[in-house]
Amino acid sequence: xxxxxxxxxxxxxxxxxxxxxxxxxxxxxxxxxxxxxxxGVTFDMEKGxxxxxxxxxDVFDARTISDNAVTDVVGAHFRGEEKVCQDGTxxxxxxMASILSGHDxxxxxxxxxxxxxxxxxxxxxxxAFDPFYCRPLGLDxxxxxxxxxxxxxxxxxITDEHLARMVRRSREKAAxxxxxxxxxxxxxxxxxxxxxxxxxxxxxxxxxxxxxxVGMLLCTEARAHEFTDNPVYLTGYGNCMDSYFLGxxxxxxxxxxxxxxxxxxxxxxxxxxxxxxxxxxxxxxxAHQLPMWAENAGVVxxxxxxxxxxxxxxxxxxxxxxxxxxxxNPIMLGGLARSLEVVLQLRGEAGERQIEGARxxxxxxxxxxxxxxxxxxxxxx
Amino acid sequence: MGYKxxxxxxxxxxxGETKFSSHREDVNQPEMIHEAVRGALDDAxxxxxxxxxxxxxxxxxxxMVHQPDMWHTLGTGAYGKSAFRVTTGGTTGxxxxxxxxxxxxSGMYDVVLAVxxxxxQEGHTTGGITxxxxxxxxxxxxxxxxxxQAAVKLIAEFGEARARRAAMTYRIIMDxxxxxxxNAHRAFHLDWDQMEDLMATSPPLIGDLRLIHMCSQxxxxxxxxxxSEKKAREISxxxxxxxxxxxxxxxxxxxxxxxxxxIETTHSFAAKQLYGRNxxxxxxxxxxxxxxxxxxxWWGVDWLRDFFLLEGDEHIKMVENRDIMIDGKMPINPSGxxxxxxxxxxxxxxxxxxxAKQIRGDAGDHQIPGNVEHGLxxxxxxxxxxxxxxxxxxxxW
Numbered sequence: 001x002x003x004x005x006x007x008x009x010x011x012x013x014x015x016x017x018x019x020x021x022x023x024x025x026x027x028x029x030x031x032x033x034x035x036x037x038x039x040g041v042t043f044d045m046e047k048g049x050x051x052x053x054x055x056x057x058d059v060f061d062a063r064t065i066s067d068n069a070v071t072d073v074v075g076a077h078f079r080g081e082e083k084v085c086q087d088g089t090x091x092x093x094x095x096m097a098s099i100l101s102g103h104d105x106x107x108x109x110x111x112x113x114x115x116x117x118x119x120x121x122x123x124x125x126x127x128a129f130d131p132f133y134c135r136p137l138g139l140d141x142x143x144x145x146x147x148x149x150x151x152x153x154x155x156x157x158i159t160d161e162h163l164a165r166m167v168r169r170s171r172e173k174a175a176x177x178x179x180x181x182x183x184x185x186x187x188x189x190x191x192x193x194x195x196x197x198x199x200x201x202x203x204x205x206x207x208x209x210x211x212x213x214v215g216m217l218l219c220t221e222a223r224a225h226e227f228t229d230n231p232v233y234l235t236g237y238g239n240c241m242d243s244y245f246l247g248x249x250x251x252x253x254x255x256x257x258x259x260x261x262x263x264x265x266x267x268x269x270x271x272x273x274x275x276x277x278x279x280x281x282x283x284x285x286x287a288h289q290l291p292m293w294a295e296n297a298g299v300v301x302x303x304x305x306x307x308x309x310x311x312x313x314x315x316x317x318x319x320x321x322x323x324x325x326x327x328x329n330p331i332m333l334g335g336l337a338r339s340l341e342v343v344l345q346l347r348g349e350a351g352e353r354q355i356e357g358a359r360x361x362x363x364x365x366x367x368x369x370x371x372x373x374x375x376x377x378x379x380x381x
Numbered sequence: 382m383g384y385k386x387x388x389x390x391x392x393x394x395x396x397g398e399t400k401f402s403s404h405r406e407d408v409n410q411p412e413m414i415h416e417a418v419r420g421a422l423d424d425a426x427x428x429x430x431x432x433x434x435x436x437x438x439x440x441x442x443x444x445m446v447h448q449p450d451m452w453h454t455l456g457t458g459a460y461g462k463s464a465f466r467v468t469t470g471g472t473t474g475x476x477x478x479x480x481x482x483x484x485x486x487s488g489m490y491d492v493v494l495a496v497x498x499x500x501x502q503e504g505h506t507t508g509g510i511t512x513x514x515x516x517x518x519x520x521x522x523x524x525x526x527x528x529x530q531a532a533v534k535l536i537a538e539f540g541e542a543r544a545r546r547a548a549m550t551y552r553i554i555m556d557x558x559x560x561x562x563x564n565a566h567r568a569f570h571l572d573w574d575q576m577e578d579l580m581a582t583s584p585p586l587i588g589d590l591r592l593i594h595m596c597s598q599x600x601x602x603x604x605x606x607x608x609s610e611k612k613a614r615e616i617s618x619x620x621x622x623x624x625x626x627x628x629x630x631x632x633x634x635x636x637x638x639x640x641x642x643x644i645e646t647t648h649s650f651a652a653k654q655l656y657g658r659n660x661x662x663x664x665x666x667x668x669x670x671x672x673x674x675x676x677x678x679w680w681g682v683d684w685l686r687d688f689f690l691l692e693g694d695e696h697i698k699m700v701e702n703r704d705i706m707i708d709g710k711m712p713i714n715p716s717g718x719x720x721x722x723x724x725x726x727x728x729x730x731x732x733x734x735x736x737a738k739q740i741r742g743d744a745g746d747h748q749i750p751g752n753v754e755h756g757l758x759x760x761x762x763x764x765x766x767x768x769x770x771x772x773x774x775x776x777x778w
Contacts, residue, residue: 003487003488045654051628057441058440058441058442059442063512064440064442064470064509064513065440065513065762067469067470067763068470068763071631072632077630078630078631078647080627081469081628081630082467082469082476082479082480083468084466085441085448085467085468094465094480094484097487097490100486100488100489101388101484101485101487102388102486103479124447125447127446127447128446128447128448128449130446238463239463239464239465240461240462241435241460242461244451263463267489367448368448369451373464
């Protein structure tokens with residue numbers, strides 16, 4: 001029998017450029033209260049939540065043990081809490097394991113990141129590189145993505161025009177999503193004229209600084225009915241780590257995303273990822289990554305992404321109806337935003353952007369420079 | 382549905398530790414981690430090819446490396462593997478064990494390598510810990526990990542003379558244990574005739590907390606390999622089984638100002654829950670070894686009461702009677718504990734590693750004489766957070 005866990009409820013606040021009026025604890029509390037209200041879940045030691053899995057980051061929160069700042073607002077006073085400090089898709093993967101292990105039957109996942117709070121995300125992500133060789137060069141996640149964009153675009157025939165189309169599309173889709181960051185709509189010409197910030201990446205090719213918080217309640221299949229009559233099931237999860245030095249990696253592709261996807265598909269029994277999914281959410285922090293992730297996650301034939309975009313494949317395959325990370329989610333939470341959109345679509349609660357009859361969805365998240373670590377999730381109705 | 386419906390048993394099949402010291406200047410972070418990983422693989426008779434998943438943990442702001450598992454892939458061997466990073470402050474090492482146990486028990490991974498490390502020499506430990514406190518309400522009050530809370534409490538209850546002697550007795554016993562452990566960072570060869578002198582002359586840090594009472598600031602790494610029951614029995618002749626684990630947090634402000642919970646420590650709360658659901662009526666009788674995350678001698682003495690659910694001065698007597706010595710009735714920290722060795726992100730996983738070695742019976746000079754079947758390990762961090770892990774020699778529970 002397929003192993004699966006139920007997602008019973010999701011909650012989020014609106015993605016905003018700068019939530020100056022609220023501390024991150026307040027952002028998390030809003031999501032927490034919504035989950036409790038939706039499900040009536042308690043923290044009873046027998047029947048309630050005994051463990052919370054959080055996702056946040058010490059450097060972006062400028063707090064040692066960033067989860068220490070939110071244990072109260074996630075209900076972990078005299079309960080358990082474990083922080084997964086990677087893209088939030090891994091918090092879901094870990095929560096899934098905690099439930100399948102039998103140790104917990106009900107797990108709350110809570111994530112927060114206030115990217116506006118740090119003066120320079122380039123400085124923060126520069127700290128992800130070793131202090132001897134790479135950090136002094138000024139490498140950060142943007143410049144790593146720049147190398148990757150150049151390598152991938154050379155190989156794939158993805159052009160500046162393709163990227164412009166994707167950014168325009170992302171903004172159009174996000175305009176239908178009430179929780180998406182409110183951005184100005186842009187024309188393809190606007191994107192093509194946007195200044196280069198790390199050649200070939202233009203300003204509008206990069207996800208904008210965003211603050212957000214999110215919560216999800218997961219439980220065993222057997223207990224789902226206690227909390228919802230509309231559960232969505234997490235049926236597959238896989239992740240994979242790439243090597244560290246950018247020079248050791250073929251930046252024009254991602255074999256580790258291929259592996260992560262294969263692990264998730266094997267677990268969920270997905271035989272043909274090109275046809276299986278009704279909705280696909282890929283974590284496109286930079287415009288070139290959308291087709292690149294699509295190829296490596298196996299939803300598009302390798303090397304065919306340019307043709308696929310030209311032929312309207314992104315709309316045919318319902319890729320990133322949320323607007324994607326490109327429209328703005330904070331680092332750490334991109335994959336949770338993707339997962340949340342898939343859950344909403346499968347629950348039939350995606351409002352104006354609802355995909356009729358969506359029953360199977362893929363969500364993806366990545367961590368580290370140029371996607372050093374990838375995670376893939378399969379959700380089913 | 383309770384905790385006991387474990388999907389499958391999980392065994393510890395490999396343990397690796399580095400030498401711990403104040404300055405591991407001979408290695409960088411991934412090299413130091415690699416030493417522990419190499420040790421665990423050799424101990425298990427495995428290669429990296431046998432590992433499905435790597436779980437990594439420490440605290441970013443100690444070394445100021447963001448997402449350090451990226452760079453550390455060079456040392457953990459995570460390339461091409463599934464990989465997680467979990468971190469919960471001082472309890473990180475305990476959470477690594479909970480994580481690895483859950484990941485294997487889930488059936489999603491058969492063999493998982495958990496690795497905790499810290500290279501405190503490369504950062505500013507007290508600054509890092511102080512930075513944990515709320516910037517608005519608490520940071521200016523926080524003095525790193527230094528606090529005389531437990532000293533104040535013990536002195537108020539048992540009087541200055543008895544409390545101070547108990548703390549120093551505990552300290553000397555821990556040092557005697559550390560002297561038997563070749564990996565321990567600080568091993569001074571203290572002896573009983575130094576007791577009065579140390580109580581009078583060791584430099585005071587805060588109140589009755591003196592330098593000699595306090596844990597060290599160390600560099601080092603520890604790796605443990607966990608495997609599913611089937612694999613564990615194939616890999617190891619003497620796997621040590623993870624029976625159960627529990628994590629209990631406490632939020633400081635709530636704890637000071639509210640009445641949501643009776644005044645109780647997370648340690649005793651966790652202990653009651655864990656023993657209760659595993660049918661342990663008398664923990665002092667049941668366990669053969671306890672590796673405690675004891676950040677100072679004062680805390681070590683005080684927490685014995687919480688973890689073993691003791692009453693009155695039973696815990697003080699345990700120390701006074703030297704029951705906690707390696708050959709005593711209830712050996713505590715035969716490794717020398719945290720006062721000897723404290724690379725924070727590794728400290729709590731070292732507790733589990735050391736307890737597991739005792740159960741295997743191959744801890745070397747610091748092996749407890751006699752049979753060791755049931756082990757307990759604690760983790761401490763955050764605002765009095767605790768993780769307790771129960772280890773067993775057999776799967777007959």
